[in-house]
Amino acid sequence: MKRKITGGRLLNLTDGSLTKTEILVDDVSGVVLAIGDDLPVADEVISLQGEVLLPGFIDLHVHLREPGFEHKETIQSGARAAAAGGFTKVACMPNTNPPLDTPELVRYVRKKAIDAGAAGVLPIACITKNEAGESLTDFAALKAAGAIALSDDGKGVQDGGLMREAFVQAQKLSLPISIHAEDESIARDGVFNEGAALRLGVSIQHGESESAMIARDILLAEQTGAHLHVCHVSVEPAVALIRWAKQRGVHVTAEVTPHHLLLSEASIDRADPVYKVNPPLRSETDRQACLAGFLDGTLDVVATDHAPHSAEEKARPLSAAPFGMVGIETVFPLLYTHLVEPGLMSLQELVLRMSTKPALAFGLSGGVIRVGGPADITAVDVDTTHTIDPTKFLSKGTNTPFAGWQARGFSNLTLLQGKVIYQSREVK
Numbered sequence: 124m125k126r127k128i129t130g131g132r133l134l135n136l137t138d139g140s141l142t143k144t145e146i147l148v149d150d151v152s153g154v155v156l157a158i159g160d161d162l163p164v165a166d167e168v169i170s171l172q173g174e175v176l177l178p179g180f181i182d183l184h185v186h187l188r189e190p191g192f193e194h195k196e197t198i199q200s201g202a203r204a205a206a207a208g209g210f211t212k213v214a215c216m217p218n219t220n221p222p223l224d225t226p227e228l229v230r231y232v233r234k235k236a237i238d239a240g241a242a243g244v245l246p247i248a249c250i251t252k253n254e255a256g257e258s259l260t261d262f263a264a265l266k267a268a269g270a271i272a273l274s275d276d277g278k279g280v281q282d283g284g285l286m287r288e289a290f291v292q293a294q295k296l297s298l299p300i301s302i303h304a305e306d307e308s309i310a311r312d313g314v315f316n317e318g319a320a321l322r323l324g325v326s327i328q329h330g331e332s333e334s335a336m337i338a339r340d341i342l343l344a345e346q347t348g349a350h351l352h353v354c355h356v357s358v359e360p361a362v363a364l365i366r367w368a369k370q371r372g373v374h375v376t377a378e379v380t381p382h383h384l385l386l387s388e389a390s391i392d393r394a395d396p397v398y399k400v401n402p403p404l405r406s407e408t409d410r411q412a413c414l415a416g417f418l419d420g421t422l423d424v425v426a427t428d429h430a431p432h433s434a435e436e437k438a439r440p441l442s443a444a445p446f447g448m449v450g451i452e453t454v455f456p457l458l459y460t461h462l463v464e465p466g467l468m469s470l471q472e473l474v475l476r477m478s479t480k481p482a483l484a485f486g487l488s489g490g491v492i493r494v495g496g497p498a499d500i501t502a503v504d505v506d507t508t509h510t511i512d513p514t515k516f517l518s519k520g521t522n523t524p525f526a527g528w529q530a531r532g533f534s535n536l537t538l539l540q541g542k543v544i545y546q547s548r549e550v551k
């Protein structure tokens with residue numbers, strides 16, 4: 124079927140200009156057939172009212188919880204939530220039950236994702252068997268089954284020798300390794316960053332647990348020539364280390380989450396599990412360093428680390444509640460409203476960091492809208508203000524510290540390969 128999208132404004136990623144234009148897409152070939160005025164008739168016309176047309180967002184770090192934790196999220200609920208957030212592709216982490224450490228499990232996730240018919244889901248497989256940190260998985264078999272990267276996210280690989288071997292093998296297969304950098308001998312199960320922890324009388328998770336492991340893995344990636352991707356950077360020394368590594372020519376990319384860009388430990392007004400996330404919300408100095416690193420490109424991409432948990436789990440006492448926040452349905456409006464509108468970054472730069480650069484970093488298709496390219500598109504409304512209401516999320520998780528915040532830039536329409544995977548009530 125051919126679909127014509129009319130009434131939208133296409134963002135030019137080079138100069139930031141917005142041009143009112145039509146786009147013709149085909150859901151059989153999955154590509155953009157034409158961009159321009161007065162395009163030929165189509166099987167279906169979708170009329171927009173000035174929404175901005177952007178390449179679908181790509182998230183390199185989400186948790187879809189299947190198999191094993193379907194009460195938190197399913198691949199279907201997570202992929203639908205992603206589409207509502209403007210995402211056409213998400214890379215899901217392997218800390219499921221069982222963890223994604225075999226080709227069969229990787230294929231299971233891919234099949235479930237296709238059945239969901241929403242955002243594309245790209246599995247990241249475990250570095251170590253059962254995420255136990257003791258022996259490596261079969262990287263070649265996992266890649267052949269469709270894994271796009273390797274990670275033990277949720278945990279750091281504590282054994283540096285094992286991690287060195289992982290980089291050696293990943294390099295041969297050109298597979299990125301996404302690290303959850305946390306030295307457990309330093310982190311010691313701490314919950315909040317030092318300032319909030321001391322103020323509220325809870326255990327401290329020291330920032331060096333993150334930066335020390337990043338330093339180790341930069342050195343290992345340099346020696347082995349592997350692609351190191353650093354997850355959820357949150358502390359100033361980590362930003363400095365990644366900047367240094369890039370200057371040395373190490374193949375390193377890094378992500379920053381919306382919560383580490385917009386919140387600090389000063390935002391934690393009470394010992395509430397809604398603020399419990401790993402890595403923790405850090406100091407204002409750390410937040411500023413992450414923002415500066417994001418603006419100067421040291422931190423390449425935004426990733427949400429969408430980490431849904433049930434209301435019951437998040438209602439537990441702080442020490443017993445799980446780490447994690449949802450983010451997939453709110454990230455673009457939050458960053459549009461709090462970074463683009465105040466003039467900290469341009470719209471096209473934000474889109475580059477949410478669509479184009481994630482695609483480039485992991486060698487994925489998408490990230491730009493062009494004739495002949497994939498028809499992976501989202502249309503965002505930058506004029507209407509909405510209040511973030513977790514009860515309206517398509518995700519099963521409502522654990523967000525941004526409830527009640529106002530934002531603009533919510534998606535009204537998302538297409539994957541020319542098929543509509545999300546449409547709001549505003550679009551006819």
Ligand SMILES: NC(=O)N[C@@H](CC(=O)O)C(=O)O
Binds near residue numbers: 276277428431448
């Ligand atoms: N970020 C979190 O606080 N939690 C994540 C794990 C992770 O990304 O480290 C989760 O799986 O819930």
Ligand SMILES: [Zn+2]
Binds near residue numbers: 278303
């Ligand atoms: Zn993590």
